[in-house]
């Protein structure tokens with residue numbers, strides 16, 4: 044990390060924790076509904092009566108077929124879209140719009156192409172008027188956490204997809220959000236990079252004590268990362284099942300998890316749910 048030692052970095056990071064950010068807390072949805080008016084004039088009920096509770100410091104996964112409203116739900120939680128009914132709370136406070144208590148990693152890599160890696164990561168802190176000293180420490184800490192040290196001056200187009208996504212993750216973690224929202228963050232990565240990114244994510248969120256809600260299409264990813272998996276169905280988008288995989292997670296025992304009989308049963312059940320959903324939408 045240029046110009047700052049790790050003890051200083053730790054201090055800087057805890058300074059943002061104290062100053063800026065929201066208290067640690069869980070995420071709750073109560074009766075959230077959303078209907079879109081379509082061009083044809085017909086109404087499309089994207090979300091119907093969504094209820095869930097995600098305890099602090101846990102990872103929730105929204106899993107379900109295309110079009111079941113996963114991104115819409117995430118955007119509502121981020122405050123980028125308004126629901127028609129119901130309520131979202133973070134650490135007990137109702138979401139009224141975007142806020143520093145929630146970080147968002149979008150479905151497509153979402154770094155600013157005209158800014159370097161460190162400028163991208165610093166963006167939120169700069170917008171909040173944090174001092175240059177504090178910014179340097181925190182930015183360095185998170186660039187290090189996502190293993191991009193040495194690439195501080197690079198522009199996004201000079202990075203691989205996996206590296207760009209790590210920039211987006213560092214950028215959203217830098218404001219120390221209570222809740223990190225991620226829309227299929229690893230969808231476009233090859234299996235090995237994806238695996239590395241999943242382990243890295245677990246490592247970071249456990250250290251930073253962040254609550255995570257992520258969207259995934261991938262059953263293995265959902266069962267590996269999720270403390271709780273919300274399986275959603277379409278027409279209207281709703282939560283059909285809440286699954287608590289409960290596997291002990293560490294980067295070393297992943298293969299062991301995949302071999303567990305309990306894992307195989309859960310995977311088969313979810314595949315059947317997926318199949319039933321695609322048959323339903325085919326009619």
Ligand SMILES: Nc1ncnc2c1ncn2[C@@H]1O[C@H](COP(=O)(O)OP(=O)(O)OP(=O)(O)O)[C@@H](O)[C@H]1O
Pocket residue numbers: 079080081087089108109110111112113114115116280
């Ligand atoms: N702004 C909008 N206006 C009208 N309809 C919308 C809008 N945003 C989403 N929809 C519709 O709401 C439904 C849910 O969309 P959403 O993007 O949330 O699905 P998704 O589960 O994220 O799908 P995917 O897995 O393909 O990303 C879709 O039928 C979509 O066409």
Ligand SMILES: [Mg+2]
Pocket residue numbers: 113114115150226
């Ligand atoms: Mg989506």
